[in-house]
Amino acid sequence: MNGGKESLNLKAKLGLNVFKENKNFHISVNPGKENDPRLFYAVLACPAGLYSVNDAGAVELSQDGCLECGTCKIICSDEVLTWRYPDGATGVQFRFG
Amino acid sequence: MEEVRFNVIIIGGGLSGLAAAYTLAEAGQEVLLLEKGDYCGAKNVTGGRMYVSLIRDFFPAIWAKAPLERAIVQEELCLMSPGSSILIRYNDADIASEPYQSYSVCRAKFDKYFAKQAEKKGALITVKKKVDSLVFKDGKVDGVVAGGETLYADVVICCDGALSLFAQQAYLQKPLNPKHFAVGFKEIIELAPETLENRFNLLPGQGAARLYMGDVTEGKFGGGFLYTNKESVSLGLVLGLEALCQEEPRTKAPDLLERFKKRPEVAALIAGGQTAEYSAHVIPEGGYDHLSKLFGDGILVAGDAAGFSINAGITVRGMEYAMFSGYIAAWAAIKAAGTGDYSAESLSVYERMLADSFLMQDFKEYRHVTESLNHKRFFTYYPELAGKIMHGLYAMPNGPKARITPTLRRSVGVRNVPDMLLKDLPKVVKL
Ligand SMILES: Cc1cc2nc3c(=O)[nH]c(=O)nc-3n(C[C@H](O)[C@H](O)[C@H](O)COP(=O)(O)OP(=O)(O)OC[C@H]3O[C@@H](n4cnc5c(N)ncnc54)[C@H](O)[C@@H]3O)c2cc1C
Ligand code: SF4
Numbered sequence: 001m002n003g004g005k006e007s008l009n010l011k012a013k014l015g016l017n018v019f020k021e022n023k024n025f026h027i028s029v030n031p032g033k034e035n036d037p038r039l040f041y042a043v044l045a046c047p048a049g050l051y052s053v054n055d056a057g058a059v060e061l062s063q064d065g066c067l068e069c070g071t072c073k074i075i076c077s078d079e080v081l082t083w084r085y086p087d088g089a090t091g092v093q094f095r096f097g
Numbered sequence: 098m099e100e101v102r103f104n105v106i107i108i109g110g111g112l113s114g115l116a117a118a119y120t121l122a123e124a125g126q127e128v129l130l131l132e133k134g135d136y137c138g139a140k141n142v143t144g145g146r147m148y149v150s151l152i153r154d155f156f157p158a159i160w161a162k163a164p165l166e167r168a169i170v171q172e173e174l175c176l177m178s179p180g181s182s183i184l185i186r187y188n189d190a191d192i193a194s195e196p197y198q199s200y201s202v203c204r205a206k207f208d209k210y211f212a213k214q215a216e217k218k219g220a221l222i223t224v225k226k227k228v229d230s231l232v233f234k235d236g237k238v239d240g241v242v243a244g245g246e247t248l249y250a251d252v253v254i255c256c257d258g259a260l261s262l263f264a265q266q267a268y269l270q271k272p273l274n275p276k277h278f279a280v281g282f283k284e285i286i287e288l289a290p291e292t293l294e295n296r297f298n299l300l301p302g303q304g305a306a307r308l309y310m311g312d313v314t315e316g317k318f319g320g321g322f323l324y325t326n327k328e329s330v331s332l333g334l335v336l337g338l339e340a341l342c343q344e345e346p347r348t349k350a351p352d353l354l355e356r357f358k359k360r361p362e363v364a365a366l367i368a369g370g371q372t373a374e375y376s377a378h379v380i381p382e383g384g385y386d387h388l389s390k391l392f393g394d395g396i397l398v399a400g401d402a403a404g405f406s407i408n409a410g411i412t413v414r415g416m417e418y419a420m421f422s423g424y425i426a427a428w429a430a431i432k433a434a435g436t437g438d439y440s441a442e443s444l445s446v447y448e449r450m451l452a453d454s455f456l457m458q459d460f461k462e463y464r465h466v467t468e469s470l471n472h473k474r475f476f477t478y479y480p481e482l483a484g485k486i487m488h489g490l491y492a493m494p495n496g497p498k499a500r501i502t503p504t505l506r507r508s509v510g511v512r513n514v515p516d517m518l519l520k521d522l523p524k525v526v527k528l
Contacts, residue, residue: 010351013284013375020135041342047282047350047377068140069377070260071280074273075338085133088244089225093139096285096329096374097204 014065110137113400114256116423138208145324167304178484277383283333311480320411
């Protein structure tokens with residue numbers, strides 16, 4: 001519906017944060033779990049909107065702007081996701097928090 | 098190669114880890130704290146209010162110069178229904194006088210400052226260093242691996258926050274269940290101090306806390322918060338993970354926040370403000386029955402990692418528990434050092450010391466509150482009922498104004514409201 005506009009807002013918002021590049025993205029969907037229903041919950045719950053449903057109806061994970069909040073790790077469980085913290089001195093660095 | 102050994106290694110430089118480091122260093126222990134962020138606080142998110150009154154005396158020297166934002170002298174609650182809201186503002190001379198009971202804080206600033214104080218006491222703090230795993234020797238935790246390096250310690254204190262990875266590695270915590278977690282996400286919105294004080298009816302330097310319940314989460318378990326900082330407000334939402342994923346209407350978390358900001362009551366408060374940061378973090382809310390085991394051979398768990406956060410729907414409390422449990426964990430390690438016995442039995446003194454404290458008393462007190470609160474009555478029915486009552490009082494129809502009682506009865510649709518209220522009231526006062 002208004003997804004387009006909101007997600008633009010969200011991108012701009014994430015753009016305000018300080019991020020330090022991380023060579024290997026720290027979250028990945030485990031092989032064979034690409035259609036797990038819990039991934040659809042992550043679409044709702046990820047505060048950074050990194051999970052989205054593509055045209056084929058599958059969940060995609062984007063890599064830019066992760067807040068390292070841990071929500072997707074808890075919702076999807078370690079069965080579905082391999083979730084690590086980014087390496088030291090990489091990822092989001094809050095100035096306020 | 099010679100092994101590097103400390104009395105204590107602390108994983109994580111949030112409030113619990115820093116409180117432990119500060120206390121251990123002050124007692125002359127050799128302590129190393131490892132933090133993965135660029136500085137302590139770089140990865141940490143809070144809503145914003147710390148009840149300093151509960152922990153002031155454990156760290157008496159840090160407060161005078163601490164970067165606290167504003168003393169909270171004004172308490173506000175906003176009950177929201179879809180098209181209306183009621184704001185309750187509470188002023189109290191006790192709360193508004195020194196020593197103030199609570200302050201708004203921004204963690205990136207506060208934690209960085211606290212880290213400096215711990216370093217001054219002699220704690221070794223290494224930032225930009227992620228701990229990868231615990232090291233075990235004969236079943237006892239004997240150190241950590243960080244960035245390929247093995248570092249040894251008599252005791253490791255896990256202060257790594259809500260995901261509690263190391264307590265899980267040591268089998269002190271079970272795999273995490275979404276039922277027992279909430280997520281909080283917020284914006285820092287910058288506003289000139291005078292603007293902020295005018296909008297909230299505050300004197301210079303004073304602060305307010307405004308909590309929102311009801312339609313702010315579309316009636317789901319959780320609430321909204323607004324804390325005034327020196328030159329900004331922290332505006333955000335907290336939602337139970339299960340409610341967010343499974344309750345109707347299914348709205349994406351970031352869209353809920355936009356919706357919140359667009360409410361006229363909120364839009365007026367932040368008009369002209371500039372968003373400076375957007376952050377989020379999970380919050381343990383499993384309560385007393387889902388705390389981790391607090392100690393093992395050579396290991397202690399403190400702060401959010403142990404589950405020491407209470408989410409009572411609209412207020413989250415974890416900062417003072419983090420600092421206090423870090424302080425007590427430090428003393429447990431100091432006691433163990435006195436006897437040279439780092440076994441689980443020796444370290445169990447940690448749990449006994451906590452058992453007598455305000456922390457465990459609070460957790461016992463709140464044991465069943467969250468469960469009973471997890472109820473539509475609180476997050477949908479009461480806020481809407483209040484809205485309807487006010488509508489009946491204030492809205493002037495085109496034509497004769499109906500008497501309030503029958504209108505109310507119709508809109509309420511429940512005869513036994515008084516009974517229900519009596520039953521629920523004790524729960525409400527614990528919010
Ligand atoms: C939106 C929101 C609102 C809240 N509102 C309030 C409030 O108003 N009042 C209140 O009292 N509480 C509130 N809380 C709860 C409070 O913020 C937490 O309870 C508190 O931050 C817990 O402190 P901690 O030290 O245990 O953990 P954290 O602050 O999470 O610190 C953990 C630290 O460990 C580090 N770490 C983790 N893993 C590693 C590793 N492998 N290697 C190195 N370092 C590591 C992290 O980088 C981090 O610095 C709120 C929480 C949220 C998310
Ligand atoms: S950790 Fe949080 S911000 Fe990052 S992808 Fe998962 S839910 Fe989204």
